[in-house]
Amino acid sequence: MTVAELLPALGLRVTAGPVQLLGITDDLIPPLCQLAENGIHGEDERPFYAPWSSAPPGILSRNTAQYFWRTRADFLPESWALNLAVLHDGELVGVQGITTENYWITRTGETGSWLGRRFQGQGIGTAMRQVMCAFLFDHLGAQEVTSAAFVDNPASLAVSRKVGYREGRERRMTRGSGEMALNRELVLDPADFVRGEDALSVEGLDAFRASIGLPPGNSSTR
Numbered sequence: 001m002t003v004a005e006l007l008p009a010l011g012l013r014v015t016a017g018p019v020q021l022l023g024i025t026d027d028l029i030p031p032l033c034q035l036a037e038n039g040i041h042g043e044d045e046r047p048f049y050a051p052w053s054s055a056p057p058g059i060l061s062r063n064t065a066q067y068f069w070r071t072r073a074d075f076l077p078e079s080w081a082l083n084l085a086v087l088h089d090g091e092l093v094g095v096q097g098i099t100t101e102n103y104w105i106t107r108t109g110e111t112g113s114w115l116g117r118r119f120q121g122q123g124i125g126t127a128m129r130q131v132m133c134a135f136l137f138d139h140l141g142a143q144e145v146t147s148a149a150f151v152d153n154p155a156s157l158a159v160s161r162k163v164g165y166r167e168g169r170e171r172r173m174t175r176g177s178g179e180m181a182l183n184r185e186l187v188l189d190p191a192d193f194v195r196g197e198d199a200l201s202v203e204g205l206d207a208f209r210a211s212i213g214l215p216p217g218n219s220s221t222r
């Protein structure tokens with residue numbers, strides 16, 4: 001028996017042109033942690049809900065590995081987070097994920113992502129979000145995809161705008177230890193989706209669909 005048979009998220013492989021999204025098997029965890037240690041953002045920036053990426057060296061990589069292990073251990077059809085490693089032209093560049101509850105009913109989920117700093121600002125963040133949204137709409141029958149970003153994160157907001165999301169409300173949230181930060185909700189409807197140029201190929205689809213309570217194939221019915 002393989003790990004992908006035990007947890008089909010680990011056997012997913014979504015390819016579109018130069019972008020590949022791969023289930024995060026153990027061999028990918030140390031290089032992803034190294035990428036995070038090398039830096040995701042400036043010292044005074046806080047792009048995430050939890051300040052995990054601002055932890056001291058060493059702690060940051062352990063936290064990152066534990067997060068990947070935790071999301072695997074907690075994967076249930078009714079509540080799951082799918083984190084996929086992103087390769088661009090074969091090079092490991094970051095992570096694209098989605099988190100959802102009761103997906104087979106709600107058909108929605110919130111994406112989250114990061115890239116190593118040296119890979120940012122070259123269109124890769126847009127391309128990997130387009131691949132994830134195409135996978136969700138075309139292969140998992142999503143009815144919408146959501147995103148959210150603090151209003152001082154112009155790159156994430158720009159990606160959402162380019163991919164066709166409409167802006168939702170601004171929420172007042174706590175960030176770090178006691179700072180109030182405005183966070184913008186964003187919603188993408190299938191009709192508004194601005195697709196990338198490359199067609200998708202997906203490996204491990206039927207097993208993954210079964211693991212989240214969907215029947216085999218691309219059908220959007222349960």
Ligand SMILES: CC(C)(COP(=O)(O)OP(=O)(O)OC[C@H]1O[C@@H](n2cnc3c(N)ncnc32)[C@H](O)[C@@H]1OP(=O)(O)O)[C@@H](O)C(=O)NCCC(=O)NCCS
Binds near residue numbers: 119148
């Ligand atoms: C968010 C992230 C994944 C986007 O990926 P990316 O590869 O940098 O994004 P792209 O290059 O595809 O697009 C970025 C867009 O933001 C725009 N942008 C970046 N900084 C900007 C700024 N200060 N002001 C205005 N626009 C800005 C770019 O101009 C570009 O838009 P354009 O193509 O229309 O010019 C990446 O920047 C990242 O990992 N950031 C740190 C972690 C993070 O913020 N994660 C998301 C949490 S919600």
